[in-house]
Amino acid sequence: MDSARKAPTLADLDALPPDIKGEIIDGVLYTMTRPRGRHQRTGLAIGGDLRGPFDQGRNGPGGWWIVPEPGIELTNTPEIAPDLAGWRRDRLPVLPEDEPIRVVPDWVCEILSPSTRRHDLLVKKPYYARVGVAYHWLIDLPARTLTAYRLESGRWVELGVFGDEQAVRIEPFESVVLDVASWWS
DSSP states (O other): OOTTSOOOOHHHHHTSOTTEEEEEETTEEEEEEOOOHHHHHHHHHHHHHHIIIIISOTTSOOOEEEEESOOEEETTEEEEOOSEEEEETTTSSSOOSSSOBOSOOSEEEEEEOTTTHHHIIIIIHHHHHHHTOSEEEEEETTTTEEEEEEEETTEEEEEEEESSOSSBOOTTSTTSOBOGGGGGO
């Protein structure tokens, strides 16, 4: 970055038009169009399947916060917002109400769309590894697949690719059976 250029701030994000979403990662402002209906519905389906057993402890172990598009503030990154993120409550005992979350998520899920695919793969995926996110899921809507990764020694290790499974266990939520096929409808 040019040393004469001012680093982007949250005020720069607030100034974006309503149809544009922004993130500041490592001092760079990235902008993209807001997610469309199919993207949002898929995120809602995934979050809904995880929230009951993991966030609320209904028919599952509980112990997590599952949050859609959270405002996360980390070093050199005043705003990053995965499509979904999760924190184990032993690492984040209280979910902040009126301020950004300043703890690295234990799990993130990004839904690839035409306007975010390149950014999610080339910027966010390596960033998540660098800051130590333990699990990363990538949803490819046209392919109707979920690729799950676990971070090991700073590198992503693929755990599997899932698409039509109606009863599958996927880390870090392997204690509950998930119906991945239902996310595409």
